[in-house]
Amino acid sequence: MKKISIKEIAHLSGVSVATVSRVINDNGRFSEETRKRVLEVIKETGYQMNYSAKSLRMNRSFSVGILVPDISNYFFSDVVQKIEEILFDKGYSTIICNTARNTDKEIAYLQMLESKIVDGLVIISGAEKFDSEKAHLNRATPYICIDREPIQHSDTVFISSNHYQGAFEATEELFKSGSKSPIIVHYDRESTSSTERKKGFRDALRKNNIIFNEQQHELVFNKEEITITKLLKQAFSINPEIDAIFAINDNIALDLLEILPTLKKPIPSKVKVIGFDNTPMARYCYPKLSSVKQNTKKIAEITVDTLIDKIEHPGKEIPPLNLVPVELVIRDSTKN
Known part of the structure; x- marks a missing residue:
């Protein structure tokens, strides 16, 4: 041809x-x-x-590296897929690296990506906060942080869902649906998103004249040490009045939908459940799960537009924070 x-x-x-x-x-x-x-x-x-000639001429590789802590996580995989699609439409190839929340792996991938002279980086760190100095990140490489707050805000732009808003509204919905004694269930690992969700839950309690008490209102789940079933049994023995649960993500919420009826706590008549992320399973489980929907399309669009702006206009002042609103999706697990 x-x-x-x-x-x-x-x-x-x-x-x-x-x-x-x-x-x-x-x-x-x-x-x-x-x-x-x-x-x-x-x-x-x-x-x-001839991309090689174009790259030499413009001193650009037209490639972007993306770090993701857990590619099996619905939110991470969804937002990364959307970012890749938008970048492709704009003429950029992507290198996607799954770090498995391993700090050494994260640093190794960053060094590898920089050695390939990528034009920019999208970083979803597995750490509670991303430390560019600890990662030995080249300051000449523009990067965007998603969902995990950077320690060095001056180097990057932080783009995140409004996790506080989502948790606050989710807990408020539990009160509106008749709850008097809600609790929160979350993993023992910390992240920017989990911290904000816990704040939202606590402030919703305060608004409804309930003083937060760790023993009564919080269950911390460590998958390696205890099952959710055992944790729930302990919780109901300490506080038999529990009538609603805000699960910090849909994975935990879906487990609750299966376990609570076995403890003679039918949903939603005895205990209401609401999750976070609005994963596809939320629509198909029984009862259908109420959840908080993150706008992954908007996050992806802002991420790509901001990163390309940083690539094409180095030194340009860009607002360091962009919070994307979330949406509460009400289904059967919280209805009266």
């Missing part, structure tokens, strides 16, 4: 070579009609750009 040139693309499109170049690089002035016509000709002819 004959290799087509940019001159032929220009001839078939009825525009100049310079215009074709501007459309390909998305840089400069051209009409939307011209852009569509040039891209249609490129698609029909199977024209392939």
Whole structure:
């Protein structure tokens, strides 16, 4: 098959070579009609750009590294997939690295990505907070932090769902549906998101004139040391009045839907349950699970737009924090 040139693309499109170049690089002035016509000709002819030459010319690799702590986690996988799709549409390839919440692995991947001269990084750290100095991150490489707050705010932009809002509204919903004694169940590991969710829960208790007490209102789950069933039995023995549970994520909430009826605590008549993340299973379990929905599409769009802005305009002042609102999705597990 004959290799087509940019001159032929220009001839078939009825525009100049310079215009074709501007459309390909998305840089400069051209009409939307011209852009569509040039891209249609490129698609029909199977024209392939010489990315090596383009990279050398612009001193860019047109690649972005993405670090994710747990690719099996619904929120992480969903937002990373959306980021990859948007970057691809903008002409960037991605290298996705799963760190398994291992600090050494996270640092090793960062060093590897920088050695490949990626143009930028999207970092979802497995640590409670991301430390760019501990990770020996090259300050010349722009990066964005998602969901895990950076220690060095001046180096990056932090993009996150409003976890506090989600937890507060979820707990408020439990009170509105008739709860008098809700509790929170969460893992023993700490993160920015879990800290904000716990704050939201506690402030909702305070608003409803309940003084937070760790023994009465909080269950800390360590998967290696205790089962949720045993934890719940202990909780009900300490506080028999428990009538609602805010699970810090849907994985815990789905376990509760299975376990509570075995403890003679039917849902929602005796105990109401609400989760966080609005995973697909929330719609298909029984009873259907109320949950907090994160706007992964918006997070992905802001992340890509901000990172490309940092790549193309180094030194530009960009607001260091962007909180994305969440949405409460009410289903059967909290209805009267």
